[in-house]
Amino acid sequence: MIQGDLFSASPVAPPKISSQTPLVEGLPSIIDVIAQVSTRPRYAFMVLNLIARAAGQGGKAGPYVLRQGQAVRLRDWLCDSLAPMAARDHKRAALAEQVRVELAGQEQLPGDPDAASRLVDQVVLERVRRSGRCNVSRAVSELVRAGLVRRHYEGWRVDHHNRGARREAVYTLLPDTMRALGKA
Known part of the structure; x- marks a missing residue:
């Protein structure tokens, strides 16, 4: 089954952004790159900022984030953080x-x-989280396309590039992105 709202009626090729886009100006460079790729740049920037806050030393966020001593799925944590x-x-x-x-x-x-x-x-909250997970996934897809984040899935049995089978999303900030955000 195809989810119709993920595909536009008239296919428009997204702008090609090189994963090697220099982010020499720091935050202004990131904002410029996101604005070129994203349909909702403010939302995508908020998601990127939250990923950076959840990321550890290597820029990796997920598959779980500790909230009040409890492990929460990264996408659920992002949704809950954006819900207010x-x-x-x-x-x-x-x-x-x-x-x-x-x-x-x-x-x-x-x-x-x-x-x-x-x-x-x-x-x-459950209903908002369900729709929010979709919104977060779209924003992360735009960040991946912009060359700011890398996404993969970890979970049951083996790490795998495809989701499913109880695998959870992991987002990794690329080194240039970490430097531009002041995380490096």
């Missing part, structure tokens, strides 16, 4: 109300208002 950006969005409020109505219709909404609110928030 949309917290005031009217769509988020409408989604919360829709979830509340659905749970009440299925008689799964607790009688206690605090417990009901927590349950609604949990279901909304």
Whole structure:
């Protein structure tokens, strides 16, 4: 099955950015490269910045990030980190109300208002995370195309370039990117 929203109706070749693009100016160079490649450059830059914060010494982030002493999948951590950006969005409020109505219709909404609110928030977070993972993947694909990040998958049995079979994404900042972000 093909996910239609991943492919545009009229194929437009993305600009070719060499993975050897010199990032001599630091942050302005990164912003310029992202602006050439990305359909949502601000979002892609936020994702790159979060990857840089999660990355260790070698520039590798993932497959898990420690949050409050608990291992969380990298993409889930990125989604959760970006979720507050949309917290005031009217769509988020409408989604919360829709979830509340659905749970009440299925008689799964607790009688206690605090417990009901927590349950609604949990279901909304799961739905937002599901769509956010797709958004993060698109942004990372643009960062890979820009030559700023390398992506591979690690997990069950063997490392593999394809996802699936309980493999999780790992993003590695390239050396020039690390220097431009001040991480090297």
